[in-house]
Amino acid sequence: DEQNLRKRYAESTIASEFSKIMDSMVQKNFIKFLLSQRQKKTPADAGKDLEEHQYNDLLKLSLQEKQGRNI
Numbered sequence: 001d002e003q004n005l006r007k008r009y010a011e012s013t014i015a016s017e018f019s020k021i022m023d024s025m026v027q028k029n030f031i032k033f034l035l036s037q038r039q040k041k042t043p044a045d046a047g048k049d050l051e052e053h054q055y056n057d058l059l060k061l062s063l064q065e066k067q068g069r070n071i
Helices: 002-039 049-069
Strands: none
């Protein structure tokens, strides 16, 4: 019975770490997508302050979440 408990603990630990890695990869891909969309903007679109503000807020939130996980 103790062996089964250890096995379940190990499996849940692996699943948790895998989930963290996948979340990190999704976040990085999303940031890359946003950056590529930003580069595709025409000069006329560059003056949209609201979009720029939202983009900066998203980057800050992503960084804060990543730092929270590393603690």
